[in-house]
Amino acid sequence: MPLYNHFLLPENQSGRLDVVLVSPRNPLNIGAAARAMANFGFTRLAVVAPYAPNWREARSAVGAPQQLLDAKESATLAEAVSHCTLVVGTGTLTYRKPEQPVVSLPLLAPLISRELARGGHVAVVFGPEKHGLTREDLSYCHMLVEIPTDERQPSMNLGQAVAVCLYELASRVSEETCTPKAPEPETEHTHSVAASGDLELLAGVVEEAMTAAGYSPRSMQAANHHDLRLLLRRLAPSSRDTRRILGLFRRILWRLNRNQKSSY
Amino acid sequence: MPLYNHFLLPENQSGRLDVVLVSPRNPLNIGAAARAMANFGFTRLAVVAPYAPNWREARSAVGAPQQLLDAKESATLAEAVSHCTLVVGTGTLTYRKPEQPVVSLPLLAPLISRELARGGHVAVVFGPEKHGLTREDLSYCHMLVEIPTDERQPSMNLGQAVAVCLYELASRVSEETCTPKAPEPETEHTHSVAASGDLELLAGVVEEAMTAAGYSPRSMQAANHHDLRLLLRRLAPSSRDTRRILGLFRRILWRLNRNQKSSY
Numbered sequence: 001m002p003l004y005n006h007f008l009l010p011e012n013q014s015g016r017l018d019v020v021l022v023s024p025r026n027p028l029n030i031g032a033a034a035r036a037m038a039n040f041g042f043t044r045l046a047v048v049a050p051y052a053p054n055w056r057e058a059r060s061a062v063g064a065p066q067q068l069l070d071a072k073e074s075a076t077l078a079e080a081v082s083h084c085t086l087v088v089g090t091g092t093l094t095y096r097k098p099e100q101p102v103v104s105l106p107l108l109a110p111l112i113s114r115e116l117a118r119g120g121h122v123a124v125v126f127g128p129e130k131h132g133l134t135r136e137d138l139s140y141c142h143m144l145v146e147i148p149t150d151e152r153q154p155s156m157n158l159g160q161a162v163a164v165c166l167y168e169l170a171s172r173v174s175e176e177t178c179t180p181k182a183p184e185p186e187t188e189h190t191h192s193v194a195a196s197g198d199l200e201l202l203a204g205v206v207e208e209a210m211t212a213a214g215y216s217p218r219s220m221q222a223a224n225h226h227d228l229r230l231l232l233r234r235l236a237p238s239s240r241d242t243r244r245i246l247g248l249f250r251r252i253l254w255r256l257n258r259n260q261k262s263s264y
Numbered sequence: 265m266p267l268y269n270h271f272l273l274p275e276n277q278s279g280r281l282d283v284v285l286v287s288p289r290n291p292l293n294i295g296a297a298a299r300a301m302a303n304f305g306f307t308r309l310a311v312v313a314p315y316a317p318n319w320r321e322a323r324s325a326v327g328a329p330q331q332l333l334d335a336k337e338s339a340t341l342a343e344a345v346s347h348c349t350l351v352v353g354t355g356t357l358t359y360r361k362p363e364q365p366v367v368s369l370p371l372l373a374p375l376i377s378r379e380l381a382r383g384g385h386v387a388v389v390f391g392p393e394k395h396g397l398t399r400e401d402l403s404y405c406h407m408l409v410e411i412p413t414d415e416r417q418p419s420m421n422l423g424q425a426v427a428v429c430l431y432e433l434a435s436r437v438s439e440e441t442c443t444p445k446a447p448e449p450e451t452e453h454t455h456s457v458a459a460s461g462d463l464e465l466l467a468g469v470v471e472e473a474m475t476a477a478g479y480s481p482r483s484m485q486a487a488n489h490h491d492l493r494l495l496l497r498r499l500a501p502s503s504r505d506t507r508r509i510l511g512l513f514r515r516i517l518w519r520l521n522r523n524q525k526s527s528y
Contacts, residue, residue, distance in 0.1 A: 036424055038417035106435055148435060153302035160300055160427035163420070167428045171370055171412060206512075215515040231508070235499040244495070248470075251479040252516055259523030 009041060009170060013116040017169070018044045019162065020080050022137055023128040025051040032159025033126070034067040039163070040170040045071040046080045046123075077125065077140050085120035086112065089141035090161060091132040099135075101143045105165060108145045109172030124165060129158050194242035199232045202242055205249045212256035273305060273434060277380040282308045283430070284344050286401055287392040288422065289315040296423025297390070298331040303427070304434040309335040310344045310387075341389065341404050346461030349384035350376070351497075353405035354425060355396040363494050365407045369429065372409045373436030384457060388429060393422050403493040404460060406500065458506035463496045466506055469513045476520035 009017070019037055024030050024047065034045055045067045047055060056068055074080045081087045088108065089100070103111065112122050125141060127133035132155075138144065147156060147164055156164070194202075206228060210216040216224045237245065273281070283301055288294050288311065298309055309331045311319060320332055338344045345351045352372065353364075367375065376386050389405065391397035396419075402408065411420060411428055420428070458466075470492060474480040480488045501509065 032421055032424065035417070035421055039411075039413040039420050039424075041414040147303075147431065149303040150305040153299070156303050156427070157296055157299055157423065159421065160296065160303075160424055163424035164427050164431045167411070167431070209516060210512060213512075213516040213519040215512055227508075231505055234505065235501060237499060241495055241498065244491075248474065248477075248479055252473060252477040252520070255477040255520060256516070256523070259520070 009116075014042050015044065016116055016119075016121045017042060017112070018046050018081070018084065018121070018123040019166070020046045020048060020077070020123050020125040021050075021158075021162075022048045022077055022125060022133060023051060024055070024126075024158065025129050026158075027052050027055045027057070029129060029158040030055050030071075031068065033162040034071070036159065036163035036166050037067045040166040042166055042170075043067060043070070047071055047073050048077050048080045049075055051128075077137055081123045081125070081140055083121055084123040086115045086122045086143075087141045088112070088122065088124050089133050089138050089144045090124065090126050090147070090165060091144070098138075098144050100138065100141055103143060103145055105145055105147045105168050106172070109169055111143075112169060113172075124169070126158060126162060194237055194239040198239055198242045199229070199237075202246050202249070203228050203232055205246060205253060209249050209253045209256065212253055273380075278306050279308065280380055280383075280385045281306060281376070281433070282310050282345075282348065282385070282387040283426065284310045284312060284341070284387050284389040285314075285422075285426075286312045286341055286389060286397060287315060288319070288390075289393050290422075291316050291319045291321070293393060293422040294319050294335075295332065297426040298335070300423065300427035300430050301331045304430040306430055306434075307331060307334070311335055311337050312341050312344050313339055315392075341401055342460070342464055345387045345389070345404055346459065346464065347385055348387040348460050349457040350379040350386045350407075351405045351460055352376070352386065352388050353397050353402050353408045354388060354390050354411070354429060355408065362402075362408050364402065364405055364497065367407060367409055369409055369411045369432050370436070373433055375407075376433060377436075379457075382456070385459070387460075388433075390422060390426060400490070403490050403497075406497045456503050457500055458503040462503060462506050463493075463501075466510050466513070467492050467496055469510060469517060473513050473517045473520065476517055 019033060019042060021030060021033060024033075027050075030047060030050070037043070037045060043066075050073065056071065072080070115122050124145070125133065125137065127137060133141075145165070147161060149156065203225070207216070207221075207225060210224065211221075283297060283306060285294060285297060288297075291314075294311060294314070301307070301309060307330075314337065320335065336344070379386050388409070389397065389401070391401060397405075409429070411425060413420065467489075471480070471485075471489060474488065475485075
């Protein structure tokens with residue numbers, strides 16, 4: 001979306017961030033990872049020792065063929081990350097005691113941002129579906145990142161884990177690197193609220209309709225008048241909506257009065 | 265992970281946040297959504313008009329059977345969100361001009377947080393894989409949330425979109441609710457917002473009044489119906505105000521119909 005493109009990494013930085021999948025078993029997951037990369041503006045995919053020889057044809061990568069076609073295949077993780085200055089391993093830590101520093105995903109962005117800003121090259125490494133990164137894989141990592149999940153179900157689907165990590169990196173890294181901040185997105189909330197006079201006009205017509213419909217007994221009219229005024233301020237309709245509601249009530253009033261006459 | 269469990273929503277709040285999937289075509293995606301819910305501590309899944317009758321057996325939901333087993337199925341979105349006080353639609357806006365306020369995903373959390381904190385019930389609604397939510401679906405939404413994506417590939421995989429949204433909500437909503445803030449000053453503004461079903465009831469009576477008053481020619485009825493639904497979400501009347509307005513329109517309608525009869 002053009003509106004929010006300031007959330008994406010500048011190209012000279014996203015070109016230095018690799019997504020590395022170690023021994024993915026299901027080609028659909030490789031495709032899903034590629035699609036998430038396309039969604040969040042990342043281009044460099046590396047696949048280490050893939051299980052299926054035909055992984056590049058993964059069909060789930062709707063609209064993300066380029067990431068798949070350009071993906072590098074290597075036999076070992078060592079090879080895949082040999083050019084990287086910061087290697088970050090992903091996964092749940094529920095069942096193991098980490099040997100590296102662990103950061104929670106929301107805190108990773110500033111670290112990666114700093115590394116990219118000083119010209120470094122970063123890899124974010126994802127393990128195979130079933131058991132995640134091995135202890136040996138992790139030994140290539142400078143740090144581990146953990147996606148905060150529920151302890152009752154900590155293990156994420158591979159494609160979803162990639163999506164969540166890249167979303168976080170795309171939005172927070174660019175927050176870091178893009179100060180001064182882009183102006184707040186214009187929302188449809190920005191509407192001109194009706195002037196008090198317009199609300200009074202509307203209140204008058206609604207009151208007439210109340211009377212014509214027999215809604216408001218004479219003894220209640222003052223109270224209803226007051227409540228109606230408060231109500232309209234609470235609702236705070238835009239001037240356009242006010243005109244629209246006015247139109248409806250004018251019509252209702254006209255019909256009530258016409259019927260009134262014809263029925264007597 | 266125990267370390268980060270403070271990132272998850274407190275249970276009394278996650279039990280008031282529904283994930284709603286409208287007409288999902290692929291049961292695997294329903295399973296993926298359920299798994300992401302389990303990962304981030306959400307329990308309430310609703311499926312509207314699913315494509316496959318056997319959707320509940322989706323196998324991709326490793327470890328997330330409970331969310332699937334407990335999922336509610338309904339025929340219409342109106343029914344699924346009738347108890348909700350804040351309905352948030354998701355999707356890309358590249359190809360359409362939104363009629364509701366749009367917030368970027370990172371800014372959504374405080375809004376949802378406030379709604380949950382005051383006892384409201386929130387729905388986050390996801391459309392079908394191919395084309396996303398329809399214009400009619402969106403008319404039940406108070407606001408739209410947009411995941412900031414690359415304009416060259418804005419459309420996300422359904423399971424990944426659910427994962428990214430829930431990750432963001434689980435981590436940032438709980439940030440909000442866990443920082444002890446001074447309680448909001450009680451003002452006249454502090455009101456319980458009407459549930460979606462109450463607004464539908466009101467819309468129905470207003471429409472009848474429109475017809476009875478001859479406001480809405482047959483050719484305009486669909487458009488007016490749509491506009492009215494949006495208008496009521498913009499105004500966001502409290503449940504008390506909604507009852508009051510309903511009372512007025514019921515009276516008007518009754519009178520219009522009575523006169524109608526007596527004048528023919």
